[in-house]
Amino acid sequence: MAESESGADKSEEPTDKRLRESREKGQVARSRELNTLAVMLAGTGGLLATGGELGDALLRVMRACFDLPREAWFSEESMGLLLMASAQTALEAMLPLFVYLLIASLVGPIALGGWLFSAEALAPKFSRLNPLAGLKRMFSVKALVELVKALAKFVVILMVGLAVLSADRDALLAMAHEPLEMAILHSAQVAGWSALWMACGLMLIAAVDVPFQLWDNRQKLMMTKQEVRDEYKDSEGKPEVKQRIRQLQREMAERRMMASIPQADVVITNPTHFAVALKYDPAQGSAPVLLAKGGDFLALKIREIAQEHKVMVLESPALARAVFFSTELDHEIPAGLYLAVAQVLAYVYQLRQFRAGKGKRPGPLPDLPIPPDLRRDE
Structure with missing residues (x-):
């Protein structure tokens, strides 16, 4: 059970107001591992989808740069045009890959915490400049968890990488005997599939990190009984004030x-x-x-x-x-x-x-007919 700074147990679920205020402050569950996984999958998938175009573009740039007429070597204008043409060819070939990466970088955070833009989260916090607070963060439980995740990622990617290299060893050795153009395309394909398998290895880390981040964020938002009472007073008004308002x-x-x-x-x-x-x-x-x-x-x-x-x-x-x-x-x-x-x-x-002197004095008021459903006895 979490504890507040005052030592009281945070045993109460966060209220709707607490959840709403936390979102306004940008305090939502985020997983770096999920973001990394999304970007890696998009990058490797894009590399496989556009590997042929990238290889062709690289070949065109190499031909244009290594097969120059003698006059171009001594012309500053020709070299500038060649540089611009090479950059344009490379940009056009890599643009789809950049688009995939951009979409993945947006989808990763939205998939867990939803779309959120908080100006308060972007504001500078001078409390982070406190060395003591920095040391406390370095030796906190969260820092230990991040260290364990980093080691786990290293081990998983290393094992997957070794397995991929072992499986593609013959293909890598065969590239030395292939023509240049075919070797470039083949190497791009091998690199893409290798990166994809290593990215898939991160799924295990993300599968553990996402539930942990959700649980950790929930624990941070848990409230003490006193905080719930104080929030109720702030939102509904203090009983003394409400009583005074009703009296008025x-x-x-x-x-x-x-x-x-x-x-x-x-x-x-x-x-x-x-x-x-x-x-x-x-x-x-x-x-x-x-x-x-x-x-x-x-x-x-x-x-x-x-x-x-x-x-x-x-x-x-x-x-x-x-x-x-x-x-x-x-x-x-x-x-x-x-x-x-x-x-x-x-x-x-x-x-x-x-x-007013315009009539006789009336007699006593007669018994009045009161329906039984409306009659109220003392």
Whole structure:
């Protein structure tokens, strides 16, 4: 199990944020052996595919350089043209091989860590200039692993090279008796196949190195329990701050709710535990809307503000509880309470008419019909 600099065990898997930040910093799994293998395979494969063209180009350059007329030896202009022509011939012959190598140099890193460009990874790090840190890296476990891999590569390539030379010994000796042109083409073919077999020998090293690099990178990204908690606090916010924000939001919502009570048509109470303020606008043609609701101390404040602004306050415990538990602020009451609230609003209208001297005093508020599914008992 990995340990952090503080000595705590890194027992937790890296979070998505940790993985994302590591990619932004360029900290992804990379395998030099995989990159080397890709370049070697592309180079040897390209050499085999274009060996004939390379041999022909080499023969043309040799003929042009060794079969010169006497006048060309004493002409600076002719020698310059010959040099340019030879360079052009060599470049055209080697261009496909260069393309193969370029593609391989890009595919190798992308195959393991994906495409990644990080400006932070390119920035200079002055901490690498610290001699003590350099000595620590030289004698670290990672340096030991790199040394073992280097020795393994040397042994594998040496063994494959000896095996290839032993298998091609007769062909190599026969080249001495072949014509020059055929010997050049034959040597290019032998060199290409020999390099290809030695490149294939690196597959064993890459097969071991790739899983190790993935594991090593994962270990570096592992987190301690404290790091996970700190990251959660940073991303989600500290509990104290979140609690304070929720408190402020509640206070703002309560202030807005209290400011809307003077616009209500009626406040229905429990009478002490709950209070709800309703408003009905006939011009809108919709159901009554809940402007404010509260329990205990908040219910008391709603009643005080309603009395201060001469909003009618009526006691109907069953209806107050039903509206309180079934309706959200600034929402219409459910259809099951239409009839009960309509009776309350009619009673309020009659009471206003009586106080204005335009009608008889209404009797007591009748029992209101509350559907069983909306009824809430204390």
